[in-house]
Amino acid sequence: MGKGRLIVLTGPSGVGKGTLLRSLLARHPELYFSVSVTTRSPRPGEIDGKNYYFVSRNQFEEMVTAGELLEWAEFAGNYYGTPKRRVKEHIQQGQWVILEIELEGARQIRKNFPEALRIFIMPPSVSELENRIRGRGQDSEVAIARRLSHAQAEIAAASEFDIQIVNDDLKDALQAIEDAIFTTANC
Numbered sequence: 001m002g003k004g005r006l007i008v009l010t011g012p013s014g015v016g017k018g019t020l021l022r023s024l025l026a027r028h029p030e031l032y033f034s035v036s037v038t039t040r041s042p043r044p045g046e047i048d049g050k051n052y053y054f055v056s057r058n059q060f061e062e063m064v065t066a067g068e069l070l071e072w073a074e075f076a077g078n079y080y081g082t083p084k085r086r087v088k089e090h091i092q093q094g095q096w097v098i099l100e101i102e103l104e105g106a107r108q109i110r111k112n113f114p115e116a117l118r119i120f121i122m123p124p125s126v127s128e129l130e131n132r133i134r135g136r137g138q139d140s141e142v143a144i145a146r147r148l149s150h151a152q153a154e155i156a157a158a159s160e161f162d163i164q165i166v167n168d169d170l171k172d173a174l175q176a177i178e179d180a181i182f183t184t185a186n187c
């Protein structure tokens, strides 16, 4: 059995993490995507248990108190966290587990799992980032403003990560992620 690994994908909201992940998982079904818990409301089309586990603030706080989360953070007015049990089980089984999480969570992972491979996805520019968030058409003006105000600070922290990949051309970015995971993570 191979050695389990933790792979962290971080980048500002709207940069294309979800889009890249969908392609990556379709091409590599052996990778295990960790479904997060969130107090955010589902967007149209999002499925409970697939995109996120959607819970109340009370439920989330109980999970934190019970020590059920590997990491967690508050982002743009909502809580987000990684359920611990399944991640640990899959790593123990030798699988490679992908977390798609924001900066504070990635910092917690760095502290607790220094061997994790951490990838930061950059936008070609901040104006293109705004275009993408607006183009997605799923966030309120308040949510868009919160996401954009976070973006600058997140981009400024990109050098904390092992690898930075610009998501300009989708195919190139996907290829760069595959190279990072299947060459670097293999060492």
Ligand SMILES: Nc1nc2c(ncn2[C@@H]2O[C@H](COP(=O)(O)OP(=O)(O)O)[C@@H](O)[C@H]2O)c(=O)[nH]1
Residues within 6 Å of the ligand: 010, 011, 012, 013, 014, 017, 018, 036, 037, 040, 071, 072, 073, 075, 080, 081, 082, 100, 101, 102, 103, 104, 105, 106, 147
């Ligand atoms: N720390 C942490 N961040 C998460 C988790 N799940 C998702 N996020 C991050 O929370 C942020 C907001 O996610 P979301 O509301 O889906 O918005 P989107 O990034 O605009 O699609 C993104 O940066 C996600 O990467 C998690 O389990 N833990």
Ligand SMILES: Nc1ncnc2c1ncn2[C@@H]1O[C@H](COP(=O)(O)OP(=O)(O)O)[C@@H](O)[C@H]1O
Residues within 6 Å of the ligand: 011, 012, 013, 014, 015, 016, 017, 018, 019, 020, 132, 133, 135, 136, 167, 168, 169, 170
């Ligand atoms: N390389 C790209 N070029 C142009 N548009 C993109 C690219 N990658 C993603 N997008 C679009 O940007 C929007 C935000 O992408 P999404 O995957 O939801 O981002 P995130 O998960 O990082 O918030 C979506 O409408 C998506 O289709």
